[in-house]
Amino acid sequence: MVASIAGPLVEGLFRVLAWMVRARRPRAPRPVDTLADLLAKEVFLQWDHEATERMLVNPAPIPVRWSLSELTVGGPMEAVVGDPEASAEFPPLPGQRRVTEADLRAGGGRRELFAVYAGIASGRVVVLGAPGAGKTGSAVLLVLDALKHRDGVEDTRRARVPVPVLLTAYGWDPVNCSVRDWLVDQLIESYPRLFGHRGGRTEAEALVDDRAVALVLDGLDEMDDARRPAALGALRDARFRVVVLTRGTEMVQAADVEWLTGAPALQLREVTGPEGAEYLHRARTGPPPEEWPTLLTHLRECPDSVLTRGLSTPLALTLIRDTYRRGDDLSELLTTDWSTPEDLERYLIARVLPVAYTRRPGRPAPPYGKTQAEQVLAFLARQMGGARNLAWWQIPQ
Numbered sequence: 001m002v003a004s005i006a007g008p009l010v011e012g013l014f015r016v017l018a019w020m021v022r023a024r025r026p027r028a029p030r031p032v033d034t035l036a037d038l039l040a041k042e043v044f045l046q047w048d049h050e051a052t053e054r055m056l057v058n059p060a061p062i063p064v065r066w067s068l069s070e071l072t073v074g075g076p077m078e079a080v081v082g083d084p085e086a087s088a089e090f091p092p093l094p095g096q097r098r099v100t101e102a103d104l105r106a107g108g109g110r111r112e113l114f115a116v117y118a119g120i121a122s123g124r125v126v127v128l129g130a131p132g133a134g135k136t137g138s139a140v141l142l143v144l145d146a147l148k149h150r151d152g153v154e155d156t157r158r159a160r161v162p163v164p165v166l167l168t169a170y171g172w173d174p175v176n177c178s179v180r181d182w183l184v185d186q187l188i189e190s191y192p193r194l195f196g197h198r199g200g201r202t203e204a205e206a207l208v209d210d211r212a213v214a215l216v217l218d219g220l221d222e223m224d225d226a227r228r229p230a231a232l233g234a235l236r237d238a239r240f241r242v243v244v245l246t247r248g249t250e251m252v253q254a255a256d257v258e259w260l261t262g263a264p265a266l267q268l269r270e271v272t273g274p275e276g277a278e279y280l281h282r283a284r285t286g287p288p289p290e291e292w293p294t295l296l297t298h299l300r301e302c303p304d305s306v307l308t309r310g311l312s313t314p315l316a317l318t319l320i321r322d323t324y325r326r327g328d329d330l331s332e333l334l335t336t337d338w339s340t341p342e343d344l345e346r347y348l349i350a351r352v353l354p355v356a357y358t359r360r361p362g363r364p365a366p367p368y369g370k371t372q373a374e375q376v377l378a379f380l381a382r383q384m385g386g387a388r389n390l391a392w393w394q395i396p397q
Contacts, residue, residue, distance in 0.1 A: 074263035090123030122262025132315030228254035310344030
């Protein structure tokens with residue numbers, strides 16, 4: 001009886017021990033090309049979902065427009081475009097051509113932003129924008145465009161196309177941690193299914209060292225003032241392609257100490273009144289409020305009004321899109337004599353919680369009320385102490 005029970009138990013124990021030994025045994029490192037393809041799939045799924053949640057692509061995208069800024073953050077133009085006769089530090093990606101000064105001065109939209117990323121000789125780009133100007137949305141779309149381009153390149157040349165990884169600068173200490181080591185750490189933390197095993201760091205290091213990864217860094221302005229110049233210096237020396245998205249004022253302050261040499265500064269442009277009206281017309285997913293046509297006409301015909309200037313950013317347009325539904329009253333928005341665009345933005349932000357915590361027909365009631373939400377958000381804001389980023393690992397504290 002005992003033997004009949006003990007036998008299977010011992011056999012099962014040996015199987016568990018054997019599995020544990022195999023699990024702890026480092027696997028043979030996978031080839032860089034294989035890892036890059038696997039990472040590209042993970043990154044695409046991540047940001048394609050994010051683009052859907054943010055409604056960046058459907059039902060209608062807000063137009064991305066940029067122009068070359070005259071702010072000196074990367075040195076003279078010769079350092080940006082390089083010598084056309086010399087070999088570039090970063091050759092154009094397959095199917096793309098080398099970017100010229102004329103291309104940069106012409107400006108453009110989403111397609112041209114990818115062309116700059118793919119063809120700039122220095123491998124470095126800076127995208128500037130005011131709060132709410134759409135920097136993060138532009139970064140997400142750039143990542144998706146770069147991944148779609150990579151997927152369309154024939155197998156024999158795909159290894160020359162890096163996988164763009166979108167990360168936030170929050171938490172990086174460039175004084176004590178190199179950008180290479182920080183990027184390796186972020187790959188392991190952000191993509192544990194790929195790198196969360198023994199030997200995962202070796203694989204992540206191989207990807208970074210082989211230039212199989214490009215860094216799209218959002219929120220340089222989240223860093224302490226003293227660390228931003230060190231970050232620019234570290235990014236300047238990086239061996240992989242780099243795109244930095246930040247507010248202009250913070251970038252200029254950092255560039256007074258250190259340049260991101262070779263990086264053109266691309267300024268995101270405001271959305272014009274007609275562009276905003278066209279977006280709001282196409283972006284509706286349900287019947288609009290009664291005064292909706294009046295709002296769209298105002299945007300088209302009154303380009304200099306505070307209301308139109310206040311609705312010139314992706315943030316403001318998405319707030320209008322998401323917080324006004326059939327039956328809502330637009331009269332206060334249309335008739336108030338707004339002092340500044342910032343006053344209008346604060347008014348729209350104040351609408352978010354009441355709308356989010358009001359039950360909608362055909363949907364379950366929110367699990368919490370507006371009062372509870374206000375209390376919790378106020379508590380979190382106090383704990384953050386002025387920081388603009390809340391990392392998930394800080395929540396237990």
